Amino acid sequence: MFKQKTLCHCLAALTLGVAAGSAFAGPTLDAIKQRGTLVCGVHTGLTGFSAPDKTGKYAGIDVDYCKALAAAILGSADKVKYVPLTAQQRFTALQSGEIDLLSRNTTWNSKRDTTMGSVFPGVWFYDGQAFVINSKKNPKVKKLADLNKASVCVETGTTTERNMADYARANKLSFKPVVFEGQEATEKAFQSGRCDAYTTDASGIAAMLVNLPNRSDYTVLPEIISKEPLAPMLRRNDQEFFAIARWTIFALQQAEESGVTQANVLRMKAESKDPAVQRLTGATGEIGKGLGLDADWAVRALQAVGNYGESFERNIKPLGLARGMNALWNKGGLMYPMPLD
Amino acid sequence: MWSSERFRNIVYQIALLSLVGALIGYAAYNLVHNLESRAIAIGFSYLGQEAGFDVSETLIDYEPTHSYARAFVVGLLNTLFVSAVAIVAASVLGLVVGIGRLSPNWLLRKLAGAYVESVRNVPLILQLLLWYGVLTELLPPVAEAIVLGSAFLSQRGISLPWPTPHAGWWAALLGLFLAVLFAFLWARAVRRRRERAGRAPAVLWPSLAAGVVLPLAGWAVFGAPSELSTPAMTGFGFEGGKTVSPEFIALFLGLSVYTAAFIAEIVRGGILSVSRGQSDAAEALGLSRGQRLRLVILPQALRVMIPPLTSQYLNLTKNSSLAVAIGYPDLVSISNTTLNQTGQAIEAITLMMAVYLAVSLAISGLMNWYNHRVRLVER
Numbered sequence: 150m151f152k153q154k155t156l157c158h159c160l161a162a163l164t165l166g167v168a169a170g171s172a173f174a175g176p177t178l179d180a181i182k183q184r185g186t187l188v189c190g191v192h193t194g195l196t197g198f199s200a201p202d203k204t205g206k207y208a209g210i211d212v213d214y215c216k217a218l219a220a221a222i223l224g225s226a227d228k229v230k231y232v233p234l235t236a237q238q239r240f241t242a243l244q245s246g247e248i249d250l251l252s253r254n255t256t257w258n259s260k261r262d263t264t265m266g267s268v269f270p271g272v273w274f275y276d277g278q279a280f281v282i283n284s285k286k287n288p289k290v291k292k293l294a295d296l297n298k299a300s301v302c303v304e305t306g307t308t309t310e311r312n313m314a315d316y317a318r319a320n321k322l323s324f325k326p327v328v329f330e331g332q333e334a335t336e337k338a339f340q341s342g343r344c345d346a347y348t349t350d351a352s353g354i355a356a357m358l359v360n361l362p363n364r365s366d367y368t369v370l371p372e373i374i375s376k377e378p379l380a381p382m383l384r385r386n387d388q389e390f391f392a393i394a395r396w397t398i399f400a401l402q403q404a405e406e407s408g409v410t411q412a413n414v415l416r417m418k419a420e421s422k423d424p425a426v427q428r429l430t431g432a433t434g435e436i437g438k439g440l441g442l443d444a445d446w447a448v449r450a451l452q453a454v455g456n457y458g459e460s461f462e463r464n465i466k467p468l469g470l471a472r473g474m475n476a477l478w479n480k481g482g483l484m485y486p487m488p489l490d
Numbered sequence: 491m492w493s494s495e496r497f498r499n500i501v502y503q504i505a506l507l508s509l510v511g512a513l514i515g516y517a518a519y520n521l522v523h524n525l526e527s528r529a530i531a532i533g534f535s536y537l538g539q540e541a542g543f544d545v546s547e548t549l550i551d552y553e554p555t556h557s558y559a560r561a562f563v564v565g566l567l568n569t570l571f572v573s574a575v576a577i578v579a580a581s582v583l584g585l586v587v588g589i590g591r592l593s594p595n596w597l598l599r600k601l602a603g604a605y606v607e608s609v610r611n612v613p614l615i616l617q618l619l620l621w622y623g624v625l626t627e628l629l630p631p632v633a634e635a636i637v638l639g640s641a642f643l644s645q646r647g648i649s650l651p652w653p654t655p656h657a658g659w660w661a662a663l664l665g666l667f668l669a670v671l672f673a674f675l676w677a678r679a680v681r682r683r684r685e686r687a688g689r690a691p692a693v694l695w696p697s698l699a700a701g702v703v704l705p706l707a708g709w710a711v712f713g714a715p716s717e718l719s720t721p722a723m724t725g726f727g728f729e730g731g732k733t734v735s736p737e738f739i740a741l742f743l744g745l746s747v748y749t750a751a752f753i754a755e756i757v758r759g760g761i762l763s764v765s766r767g768q769s770d771a772a773e774a775l776g777l778s779r780g781q782r783l784r785l786v787i788l789p790q791a792l793r794v795m796i797p798p799l800t801s802q803y804l805n806l807t808k809n810s811s812l813a814v815a816i817g818y819p820d821l822v823s824i825s826n827t828t829l830n831q832t833g834q835a836i837e838a839i840t841l842m843m844a845v846y847l848a849v850s851l852a853i854s855g856l857m858n859w860y861n862h863r864v865r866l867v868e869r
Contacts, residue, residue, distance in 0.1 A: 236830070237826060237829075237830065240830075240833060240835070241835050244528065244530060244835075260831075260832070260833060261833065263529075264529075264530065264531035264832075264833055265530055265531075265833040266525070266528035266529045266530035286631055286633075287725075287726075289725070296726075298724065298725070298726055298727065298729075299725075299726040299727075300546070300646065300726065300727065302817075305814070305823065305826050305827050305830065306826065306827075306830040307830070308831075310543040310544075310827055310831075311542045311543050311831060313543075313544070314542055314543050314544045314554040315542065315554075317544070317554075318554060318555075323544075324544065325544075325546045325727075326543070326544050326545070326546055327546055327735075327737065327817045328546075328817055328819060328823055328827065329814075329815075329816075329817045330814045330815060330823075330826065334815065334816075334817075338626065338817060341623075341626040341627050341645070342626065342631050342645050343626040343645055343646075343736065343817075345726050384528065385528060385529055386527075386528065
């Protein structure tokens with residue numbers, strides 16, 4: 150009896166392994182259309198990027214990207230299922246097919262682009278790694294070099310641990326990393342005073358500080374020690390989905406450049422004489438057809454979340470972060486949408 | 491032939507085994523094939539690459555320029571170290587509490603009972619977070635550290651004076667080891683003597699004397715070093731001496747307090763399994779309460795206790811993987827970082843599982859050997 154039961158379990162586990170191995174052979178886009186929902190991996194709670202708002206719905210610039218994609222592909226920004234993931238879980242969730250795409254402040258680097266079976270359609274937010282200290286407890290620390298030999302709280306599963314070690318080595322400093330799983334645990338340890346500093350992306354620090362009652366006690370050090378181009382991440386082997394993901398980014402940025410907003414998109418489609426706007430809104434040209442979508446794909450995306458600038462204003466500005474690198478190329482930033490033609 | 495039950499059974503078993511083997515083979519093939527087709531790198535070659543991240547607590551020399559393999563060993567040693575000390579502490583505490591639960595003293599009995607019931611019914615992860623929270627929230631910051639002689643207690647943990655490396659200290663350690671060996675051999679010789687002659691010299695005093703004299707002699711012969719490195723407050727912590735991190739203390743306390751509650755119940759069960767007549771007979775022989783416990787009851791109780799104790803030791807070792815929640819760089823924590831940097835999830839997890847399996851099998855092998863030694867010998 151006992152033996153039989155154990156055997157059943159073994160067989161069940163094995164069949165699961167086999168099924169999981171072969172279930173998602175088809176392109177992601179087909180699966181999304183068939184299912185009628187876009188499954189989007191997001192952060193468990195990072196204000197400004199993806200965190201539940203007062204009504205309990207996910208909001209943030211990473212969430213906006215999911216909504217824009219769902220609106221473009223499925224016709225409605227509500228057809229998204231959000232899967233909250235820790236830094237640790239995110240790549241496995243994408244690789245295993247649990248999610249269609251990862252929109253979760255993920256740094257685009259060579260390793261992730263080449264050895265993990267994934268691709269990045271474009272940069273959604275330019276960021277960099279920074280350090281924050283409690284200036285009440287450490288009033289003398291003004292720059293990163295002053296933190297030599299300090300304990301620094303870091304979250305596992307990110308590029309930050311390695312960046313910090315690299316920076317320390319290059320500058321002959323030493324930091325004592327205290328590594329936690331999950332952002333909440335890391336922030337809590339820092340706030341309790343276990344570490345002298347906390348390091349993560351500058352946007353993550355801003356998101357933490359905005360929620361703290363005593364935020365004036367904290368100081369972000371001036372050094373940015375790394376480049377963190379945060380980008381959505383997709384599995385390889387689906388060129389159609391990749392193209393839609395990439396051109397959704399460009400469309401939202403082009404909309405900002407051309408002055409198309411959530412409010413005026415329909416009017417612009419009907420009235421604008423600007424060729425770029427006409428192609429963007431599908432009044433002329435065949436961009437939608439090339440992507441395997443209808444002509445109104447970008448209009449729906451814009452109706453859902455507005456252009457890139459609007460999304461930034463809504464989500465990132467409240468954190469106290471300036472546009473900086475994330476401004477459009479003609480405004481001194483790095484956001485450069487490829488031409489719509 | 492088919493009518494023979496034996497033959498049929500063999501055929502069934504072979505069929506079953508090949509089916510299971512084929513399924514495993516298919517799953518493995520599928521895995522490799524799928525990973526390859528999705529351009530996900532596979533293989534263990536990443537272990538030789540430079541790790542590039544730092545670890546705050548290491549038992550061996552480690553730099554970010556060392557390999558992932560070395561980082562893995564650092565994590566493994568941290569896991570083994572915290573497990574080993576926690577196993578010792580949990581056993582001692584468990585024994586005391588277990589005996590306490592059977593004490594004739596009402597207060598002691600109830601206290602021990604309350605300890606067991608409250609500790610073993612709260613999930614370990616919550617207890618770890620509680621210990622860690624208590625340590626980091628309640629202890630003062632470095633600048634206001636509690637000073638205990640030349641030791642400091644702060645949010646960075648406990649900083650103690652520690653001998654600076656010198657041959658004399660190692661010789662003293664060797665002396666201590668020899669003293670333990672001597673005590674063991676001496677006790678055996680004394681027991682033989684007593685069995686033969688009825689009378690024998692004392693065990694305790696010569697052993698204690700050896701424990702004092704041998705380390706001292708080793709220390710004196712090799713230069714009698716007196717230099718201690720004392721912790722000194724610097725800007726962010728303590729330089730010199732030995733600093734035990736709050737992560738380690740919390741994990742150690744959490745694991746030993748939690749497991750001790752289970753061990754206490756095993757001890758109580760073991761003692762109760764020895765029939766009342768044994769203890770009555772020992773009392774009739776004029777043995778004191780301590781002697782009855784030590785010479786009559788515990789040796790017999792041990793036979794019942796060892797198998798469940800083994801599984802508690804295994805549990806403790808595996809539970810040490812919860813360290814990741816409170817920032818102690820154990821095997822899982824380091825493997826997680828490796829996994830995230832390299833993206834080699836399947837390899838990193840397989841390696842972790844294999845190592846935990848090996849450690850568990852080693853502990854269980856050791857305990858089985860001991861169990862074999864203490865089992866009832868029919869004479």
